Amino acid sequence: MTISLxxxxxxxxxxxxxxxxxxxxxxNSESMSVSLPPNARQQLFNGGEVGPIEQIRVSTERIxxxxxILFDLDPQNxxxxxxxxxxxxxxxxxxxxxxxxxxxxxxxxxxLEVRASGTGLHAILWLDPPVEFADDAERTRWCSIVKxxxxxxxxxPLAPGITATTRALGSVNTKNGQEVRRxxxxxxxxxxxxxxxQEEMCASPFRTLFQVLTGAxxxxxxxxxxxxxxxxxxxxxxxxxxxKVTFERLCSELFQSAKSMEG
Ligand SMILES: [Zn+2]
Numbered sequence: 214m215t216i217s218l219x220x221x222x223x224x225x226x227x228x229x230x231x232x233x234x235x236x237x238x239x240x241n242s243e244s245m246s247v248s249l250p251p252n253a254r255q256q257l258f259n260g261g262e263v264g265p266i267e268q269i270r271v272s273t274e275r276i277x278x279x280x281x282i283l284f285d286l287d288p289q290n291x292x293x294x295x296x297x298x299x300x301x302x303x304x305x306x307x308x309x310x311x312x313x314x315x316x317x318x319x320x321x322x323x324x325l326e327v328r329a330s331g332t333g334l335h336a337i338l339w340l341d342p343p344v345e346f347a348d349d350a351e352r353t354r355w356c357s358i359v360k361x362x363x364x365x366x367x368x369x370p371l372a373p374g375i376t377a378t379t380r381a382l383g384s385v386n387t388k389n390g391q392e393v394r395r396x397x398x399x400x401x402x403x404x405x406x407x408x409x410x411q412e413e414m415c416a417s418p419f420r421t422l423f424q425v426l427t428g429a430x431x432x433x434x435x436x437x438x439x440x441x442x443x444x445x446x447x448x449x450x451x452x453x454x455x456x457k458v459t460f461e462r463l464c465s466e467l468f469q470s471a472k473s474m475e476g
Pocket of ligand 1: 435436437438439440441442443452453454455456
């Protein structure tokens with residue numbers, strides 16, 4: 214698949230009514246044709262405001278509505294290997310060679326919008342209808358759901374959950390002067406779909422993540438010992454060479470060491 218880097222249509226969307234807006238563009242899309250400040254961020258919660266991070270970020274307890282879930286995918290944090298072949302530090306190549314395959318391996322992940330954020334990718338699962346938090350308990354429940362769901366892709370485990378903001382389309386990332394572009398259209402999912410994915414992750418974390426990464430439930434040779442065959446069970450992988458491989462070991466295999474991730 215070829216991605217047109219010059220495709221500008223996503224940057225200046227036509228005005229949409231409120232119902233359409235929930236699909237993939239924030240509700241204030243008309244204002245996006247006005248020039249955005251550098252590093253402009255977009256809320257995935259409350260009113261979906263766009264602006265400097267200092268103005269639009271809010272603490273967890275001020276979130277009353279969740280419009281979308283962010284998967285922050287940074288190739289710099291990941292470690293190439295048998296589970297992440299063809300890992301590229303270039304965001305477009307990373308999308309074409311890794312992320313696009315992962316999204317194809319799970320029906321719900323095919324709904325994600327993907328933006329090239331400058332140095333990495335922001336994948337967003339838009340919710341329609343948004344989740345309105347009736348009380349603190351409901352918000353707390355969704356904090357947990359979002360953290361579980363984010364682990365279906367190799368996102369930084371320390372990345373924010375419901376408080377996460379994305380980079381606004383058309384804004385410039387001053388880290389490298391790149392404009393934020395949409396490289397894959399999204400389709401909204403229902404809150405029930407998200408809860409189903411959370412339940413799937415809780416019931417079979419190893420198998421679900423392994424399936425997303427590899428498109429299979431076994432790999433030969435085993436990616437951990439480079440011999441034998443690894444079979445993905447619900448909670449662990451099994452290999453005659455390695456014995457049991459835990460979900461934590463699977464995750465740690467994907468990332469650079471914690472120290473090098475801090476930058
Ligand atoms: Zn093994």
